[in-house]
Amino acid sequence: MTYIQIPIQHLSSLSDGDMVSVTGIYTRDLDGSVLTSGDRRLRLLGEPFSYIPRQHAKVEVWGRLLQGKVQRLQIHDARPAGASAPTPQVSETGKAGDEVTLTAHIRCIGGDQIAMTPDGRTYLVIGEELDQRHYTLVGRILGLNPPMLEIVQAVPFTQVAPVTRDW
Known part of the structure; x- marks a missing residue:
């Protein structure tokens, strides 16, 4: 699984379900969490797997893009912007019995x-x-x-x- 690195401002050019990596300022509010870059906001669904960012921290998050009236990102994980870990992981898959x-x-x-x-x-x-x-x-x-x-x-x-x- 490969994540497309893209600025929040260009997410509308991608398809629903694409795997993306975006960077911005992480904030939490009563409705959940949001990633902001300039005047663009991206609603985040779920929580990162291994790193919970501080309020107003600059972070890179990756996950599945959900296009609709409001764009959302179903988070897989996150890391501080510029950090090398954690890295996006792909889980082993199999069929029944494996x-x-x-x-x-x-x-x-x-x-x-x-x-x-x-x-x-x-x-x-x-x-x-x-x-x-x-x-x-x-x-x-x-x-x-x-x-x-x-x-x-x-x-x-x-x-x-x-x-x-x-x-």
Whole structure:
């Protein structure tokens, strides 16, 4: 999966569903988050996978462009503008019965556990109760409609080093 790097001002030249990378000022308001560049605003849907920007930070975000009355970007991930990490990731795919290794964030929605990958794929998690954090998952795809993943192994990891204080 390749992300097209493009200024916010030129997004209207692209098709609905294109994968894009854009840079701007990140802000949060009551309706969610927005990326601004000059007088253009791009509504962001979801949250970045591994980096939550500070208010008014200059960032690069990437995801799926949704064209409509209002342009929106379904976020896959973000990083500070000019930074080299994190980088856009593509998740392993497969068919029913295949074993895959994924980086995913586990979220509990209702009574279900959902694995969300950096490129926006989601799987219903079966077989092990996990807490809500990032994991490297090894699992077997049980089905694709809906996508179900039976966990073989789950290894949690931390994205950010703990804060230390010198008091």
